[in-house]
Amino acid sequence: MFHRSELQLNRDTARRFIPLMVAAMVYLATLALAGAVVVGATVDRWSEGLRGTLTVQLPGGRGDASVAETAARTDTAVSLLLETAGIATAQPVPASDLESLLEPWLGKGNLPADLPVPVLIDVTLDPGARIDLVALQRNLAGVVPGARVSDNGVYLERLVRLARSVQLVAGVVMLLVALAAVAIIVFATRAGLSMHRETIELLHLIGARDAYIARQFVTNALWHGLLGGIIGVVLAAATVAALGVIAGEVALPVAGLRLPEQLSISLVLWLAGGLLIPVVAGLVAMGTARLTVMRTLRQVL
Amino acid sequence: MRANLAVQHSGERNGVVRFENVGVRYGSGPEILRDISFELEGGSFHFLTGPSGAGKTSLLKLMYLAQRPTRGLVRLFGRDVTVLKRPELPPLRRRIGVVFQDFRLINHLTALENVALPLRIAGAKKEQIEAHVTELLSWVGLSGQVNAKPPTLSDGEKQRVAIARAVIGRPSLLLADEPTGNIDLDQGLRILRLFEELNKIGTTVVIATHDRSLVSTFRRPELRLQGGDLTLHRPAPTGVDRLRRVDPLPGA
Numbered sequence: 230m231f232h233r234s235e236l237q238l239n240r241d242t243a244r245r246f247i248p249l250m251v252a253a254m255v256y257l258a259t260l261a262l263a264g265a266v267v268v269g270a271t272v273d274r275w276s277e278g279l280r281g282t283l284t285v286q287l288p289g290g291r292g293d294a295s296v297a298e299t300a301a302r303t304d305t306a307v308s309l310l311l312e313t314a315g316i317a318t319a320q321p322v323p324a325s326d327l328e329s330l331l332e333p334w335l336g337k338g339n340l341p342a343d344l345p346v347p348v349l350i351d352v353t354l355d356p357g358a359r360i361d362l363v364a365l366q367r368n369l370a371g372v373v374p375g376a377r378v379s380d381n382g383v384y385l386e387r388l389v390r391l392a393r394s395v396q397l398v399a400g401v402v403m404l405l406v407a408l409a410a411v412a413i414i415v416f417a418t419r420a421g422l423s424m425h426r427e428t429i430e431l432l433h434l435i436g437a438r439d440a441y442i443a444r445q446f447v448t449n450a451l452w453h454g455l456l457g458g459i460i461g462v463v464l465a466a467a468t469v470a471a472l473g474v475i476a477g478e479v480a481l482p483v484a485g486l487r488l489p490e491q492l493s494i495s496l497v498l499w500l501a502g503g504l505l506i507p508v509v510a511g512l513v514a515m516g517t518a519r520l521t522v523m524r525t526l527r528q529v530l
Numbered sequence: 531m532r533a534n535l536a537v538q539h540s541g542e543r544n545g546v547v548r549f550e551n552v553g554v555r556y557g558s559g560p561e562i563l564r565d566i567s568f569e570l571e572g573g574s575f576h577f578l579t580g581p582s583g584a585g586k587t588s589l590l591k592l593m594y595l596a597q598r599p600t601r602g603l604v605r606l607f608g609r610d611v612t613v614l615k616r617p618e619l620p621p622l623r624r625r626i627g628v629v630f631q632d633f634r635l636i637n638h639l640t641a642l643e644n645v646a647l648p649l650r651i652a653g654a655k656k657e658q659i660e661a662h663v664t665e666l667l668s669w670v671g672l673s674g675q676v677n678a679k680p681p682t683l684s685d686g687e688k689q690r691v692a693i694a695r696a697v698i699g700r701p702s703l704l705l706a707d708e709p710t711g712n713i714d715l716d717q718g719l720r721i722l723r724l725f726e727e728l729n730k731i732g733t734t735v736v737i738a739t740h741d742r743s744l745v746s747t748f749r750r751p752e753l754r755l756q757g758g759d760l761t762l763h764r765p766a767p768t769g770v771d772r773l774r775r776v777d778p779l780p781g782a
């Protein structure tokens with residue numbers, strides 16, 4: 230005996246939708262969070278690969294006769310680059326690599342001999358070095374007309390900016406979803422208070438404190454938050470895992486975005502999140518319910 | 531008629547209940563209670579009578595803090611209820627036992643759990659509660675219904691559960707709203723004797739009733755509500771026409 234609560238909130242059929250709503254919210258928030266994490270990891274890898282690199286492009290020669298000339302111009306450019314302060318390495322991209330890059334468009338072995346394939350030179354900088362790109366461009370064009378320097382940093386910067394925007398949007402989504410979840414709990418708690426108004430008045434009249442009444446809502450909300458959190462996280466994990474499988478099979482044509490690898494890297498993160506998110510959902514629901522009850526009851530005698 | 535009437539001819543300044551020029555109206559309707567002034571001394575026993583709709587329940591609600599007066603001053607245990615802070619309400623309410631006219635039992639709790647509720651809310655230990663509650667339930671003749679839930683009980687049985695819940699905490703002030711309305715005379719008398727027992731050990735008792743036979747059997751002072759006014763009537767020393775005798779009011 231004495232284990233039954235006076236309000237029996239868990240028997241209210243209208244309240245059964247709460248864990249489902251919380252689950253939906255947690256699902257969306259978790260997906261947004263996972264998206265932010267994946268984008269973050271991808272950007273980190275891009276940054277590592279691209280930071281401190283330049284690409285120099287030389288105009289390609291036409292026909293067999295130009296092979297020797299092209300090689301000479303490449304050597305000139307490479308030696309100029311290596312003499313420049315702050316440059317660590319300068320490595321021409323092998324012609325076979327360039328051909329394989331063009332393969333998707335032209336087909337294997339269909340490369341016309343007289344196609345003016347440009348020469349690309351991968352340049353890496355000394356760690357922390359800053360290069361005057363305008364001066365380098367001018368010097369290079371002086372020895373090899375038509376040479377162009379492209380700074381991968383600019384490209385990277387744009388990508389990073391894009392990634393940060395995506396993460397910001399994910400953050401906003403999580404915030405909105407959390408607010409919506411809080412609103413649901415507030416609404417459901419108020420509905421419960423009004424539905425059980427008579428019992429609550431009785432409890433007050435026989436000497437119950439607001440906290441005594443709040444406790445029943447808080448226990449109920451904690452349970453709903455935990456349950457909804459667990460369901461939401463499990464569904465989100467399943468969704469991301471399914472995305473990973475699909476991405477693995479289809480091999481996303483987006484440079485650097487290899488989903489399954491990043492997911493396994495963040496396995497620890499998933500485990501931590503899987504435990505943490507339901508707990509956070511439960512605590513938020515609890516706090517919201519308590520605050521709502523205490524504030525609402527302050528208005529009754 | 532509306533002047534202060536000091537119940538129980540006592541000079542004590544602060545009784546358990548003290549009303550001064552209290553008025554109650556619901557919404558923009560007429561005043562149900564007008565300029566009610568009286569004082570109940572600790573340990574007193576009163577009937578509260580009046581026709582249906584006279585305002586008996588409204589008056590009791592003021593006393594058990596379910597309602598604030600529209601105007602006037604209500605003091606309970608020497609405290610002005612209009613200036614009480616929220617945390618001060620529960621301790622005060624725990625000193626007041628109420629038998630509600632409509633019982634207000636919780637349907638999914640057993641008779642035992644319903645009666646135990648005030649003790650549970652006050653934080654008493656389970657072991658202490660159970661023996662105490664079982665004993666009281668058997669006293670009101672419900673030893674066979676300890677684990678029954680209100681929907682399976684008759685109105686008379688529900689009323690006795692409600693009475694047991696009101697007295698379980700040994701309140702300083704016991705307010706009963708038509709506590710014998712649904713039980714036969716024998717049981718009614720038994721319940722009234724329980725209230726008298728509590729009164730003997732110091733509980734101040736107010737019983738709202740329209741049952742004249744109760745009032746004439748238990749020769750106790752009667753607070754009579756009519757047309758929004760309250761008057762005090764004392765039983766005559768002899769039983770013959772005591773109900774027609776009205777005490778002269780001090781200052782009236």
Ligand SMILES: Nc1ncnc2c1ncn2[C@@H]1O[C@H](COP(=O)(O)OP(=O)(O)O)[C@@H](O)[C@H]1O
Pocket residue numbers: 556562580581582583584585586587588589
């Ligand atoms: N909550 C309320 N709202 C409006 N009118 C009420 C309310 N409670 C009681 N009344 C009115 O006040 C009058 C007195 O009611 P009540 O105190 O219940 O009298 P009694 O208990 O003597 O029958 C009645 O006319 C009733 O209709």
Ligand SMILES: [Mg+2]
Pocket residue numbers: 586587588631707
């Ligand atoms: Mg009434």
